[in-house]
Amino acid sequence: MIENIIAIIAASGGIILMIGSLVLLYQGRITLQAIHEKVQEGKEPADGTGGDALAVEIGQIKIKSQYPTIALFLVAVGCFWLALQYGKGQRRMVSGILTDPDAKDYTVAYTGVMGVAYPDNTGQFEQEVPEDVHLVVLEIAKGGKEPQKFPLYPSKEKEWPVKFELKAPTGPSATPAAKLEVNPAQVAEVDKALPPLKAQ
Amino acid sequence: MNNHWRVVVRVGLALVLGFGAIRSTDAAGMQVLTLSGTVTNSSGQSLPGCLLSVVSELGRSAPVFTDGKGSFSLEASLPPDASSKLFLEIYWNRTLVFRQPLASLAIASATPNNRGSPQGATWQGLLSDGGTVVLQPIKLGK
Numbered sequence: 014m015i016e017n018i019i020a021i022i023a024a025s026g027g028i029i030l031m032i033g034s035l036v037l038l039y040q041g042r043i044t045l046q047a048i049h050e051k052v053q054e055g056k057e058p059a060d061g062t063g064g065d066a067l068a069v070e071i072g073q074i075k076i077k078s079q080y081p082t083i084a085l086f087l088v089a090v091g092c093f094w095l096a097l098q099y100g101k102g103q104r105r106m107v108s109g110i111l112t113d114p115d116a117k118d119y120t121v122a123y124t125g126v127m128g129v130a131y132p133d134n135t136g137q138f139e140q141e142v143p144e145d146v147h148l149v150v151l152e153i154a155k156g157g158k159e160p161q162k163f164p165l166y167p168s169k170e171k172e173w174p175v176k177f178e179l180k181a182p183t184g185p186s187a188t189p190a191a192k193l194e195v196n197p198a199q200v201a202e203v204d205k206a207l208p209p210l211k212a213q
Numbered sequence: 214m215n216n217h218w219r220v221v222v223r224v225g226l227a228l229v230l231g232f233g234a235i236r237s238t239d240a241a242g243m244q245v246l247t248l249s250g251t252v253t254n255s256s257g258q259s260l261p262g263c264l265l266s267v268v269s270e271l272g273r274s275a276p277v278f279t280d281g282k283g284s285f286s287l288e289a290s291l292p293p294d295a296s297s298k299l300f301l302e303i304y305w306n307r308t309l310v311f312r313q314p315l316a317s318l319a320i321a322s323a324t325p326n327n328r329g330s331p332q333g334a335t336w337q338g339l340l341s342d343g344g345t346v347v348l349q350p351i352k353l354g355k
Contacts, residue, residue, distance in 0.1 A: 118306055120264055122276055129264070129276055131307060152278055154262040156305040159281035191258035194354045199311045201300065205270045210304065 020099040027092030034085040043082055107149055107167055108139035108174035115155070122152040122160075129211050137174055142167065153177065157191055243293065244326065244343030248315075249286040252279050252303060255354045259283025263353075264304040267315065269297045276304075291343055299340065303353065310353055316340065319349040 037043045068077050078084045111119060116136030122129050123140050130138040142149055149167060154160035163177055248267065252260045260283045266276040267289035274289040289299070301318060303311035316336040323334035325344035339346060 120278075120304070120306065122264065122278060124275065124277075154264075154278045156262050157260065158262045160262060160278040191254050191260050193254050193260060193305050193310065195305070195308065195310050196353070196355045199313070199353065200309055201312045201314065203300070203312075207268050207270060207300070207302075208273045210264070210266060210273070210276060210302075 017099070020096045023092045023099065024096035027089045027096060030085055030089040030092060034082060034089070037085075038082060043085070103144040104141045105144045105167060106139050106173070107142050107165065108137065109151065109165075110174045110176050111136040111138065111153065112176055112178050119153055119155045122154075124150045124152055131211065139174070151177070153179065156193060244291045244341070246289050246291055246339060246343050247286065247345045248289065248301070248348060249284070249346070250321070250348030251283045251350045252285065253283055253350050253352055255352055257352075260305075260353060263310075266302050266304075267299055268302055269299045271297050291340060301351075303351070305353070311351065318351070321347045321349045323347070 034043065068075075078087065107123070109121070111121070111132045113119065113136065116132045117134050119132055120129060121132065121138050121140075123142065125146070128140045128142070130140045132138040147166060147168060149165045151163045151165055152160045153163065161179055165175060246267075252263050252265075254260055259279075261279050261281045263279040263283070263285075264276050265279065265285050265287055267274040267287065269292055271292045271294070272290075274287055277285055277287045279285045291299070299315040300312050301315055302309060320334065320336070323339060323344060323346045325334055325338045325342055327338065327342035327344075334344075338344075
């Protein structure tokens with residue numbers, strides 16, 4: 014929520030600065046002429062402040078400009094950059110460990126986040142999700158096995174990765190899993206590359 | 214009114230209208246197709262745990278698993294560009310075992326969003342206007 018407010022303020026600031034600088038340029042209140050040139054012409058008071066329109070020092074980085082228009086432009090760009098950073102939204106890693114001897118055969122679907130993760134040999138898996146997502150439902154399954162759902166509240170979790178234990182099948186699903194013999198003819202060729210199932 | 218302020222007001226109006234036009238195009242350009250059905254092997258046994266997704270060169274729907282009875286239901290946003298071909302993909306564990314154009318799959322029943330369309334429940338109408346489709350059982354394997 015606060016990220017959205019900052020993004021809106023920064024974007025509005027950037028737009029106001031850009032339009033404002035164009036208006037001021039049009040009215041002749043600011044010029045494309047450097048400040049030191051104006052000082053030499055006697056149009057600006059030489060008060061000994063250095064005559065910089067912009068002087069920013071962040072650690073080792075020093076930015077100086079004697080051109081007021083460029084200074085305004087840089088400030089506007091800074092506002093847009095800030096808006097972009099907050100507009101993208103922060104992300105967090107949601108990781109888990111599947112405690113199953115065949116963990117690497119399973120697929121984990123992060124429902125609602127449009128992501129799929131594959132556990133490694135140790136059963137560990139991870140996927141980035143937007144930070145403002147309060148509930149992630151993980152669906153864990155492998156071919157022939159009924160998927161099992163695990164709701165997860167990322168903001169409430171203290172320890173990562175979260176441990177997941179699959180329940181032993183009971184009832185009708187305890188019957189032997191159906192087998193599948195792959196038929197390559199059922200996989201159509203495509204002209205253009207398709208997006209991968211697992212987000213890069 | 215001062216000429217300079219007229220320019221500022223005109224620029225402001227152009228920006229507001231421009232952003233508004235972009236937003237409405239995005240919101241209106243997407244139609245949703247809801248697909249459901251079952252997945253079985255060649256001997257007719259239902260296949261739970263298959264991962265399904267609708268994909269085109271522009272993007273992919275959120276993947277879903279088939280449940281204990283091999284049934285699935287997934288939603289796919291249709292791209293505004295009708296020329297991009299949509300495929301249904303099915304994965305068995307990490308292996309792609311099925312990829313066919315959506316328009317080639319047999320429909321059991323369908324309800325297009327645009328009921329008044331003369332195209333009826335054909336893939337052409339469903340892929341342009343969206344709707345709900347129940348597919349005939351998909352048989353995987355040899």
